[in-house]
Amino acid sequence: MATLRFVVENSGVFRLTDLLSYPNPVTENTTFTAGHNRPDSEIDVTITILTTGGTPVRIIREQFFSTGYSLPDIPWDGCNENGSRLARGVYLWRAEAVTAEGERASATGRIIIL
Secondary structure (H helix, E strand, C coil): CCCCCCCCCCCCCCCEEEEEEECCCECCCEEEEEEECCCCEEEEEEEEEECCCCCEEEEEEEEEEECCCECCCEEECCECCCCCECCCEEEEEEEEEEECCCCEEEEEEEEEEC
């Protein structure tokens, strides 16, 4: 006998889910993606790449009209704001999303540059 479990969320809070950077570790380029719970919405996304000390080295801003439950892929070339390749090491990244209604959601991750 198979069992199926699911959770119905009543709060309706805007969320980012399934945050992913692929490939990770990064040798050249990577792509960020995430799921969300606001289909048919305009969403502004900011991805900030930071050193482990918290210093921002690159900020990527995109605006999407999302017809489904996932953001389009957001590419990154592994470079800082000046276009220079980042040094090898571990970096942090933060994705922040804002809907046209002003709802905010954020999530964080780690990325390794080889």
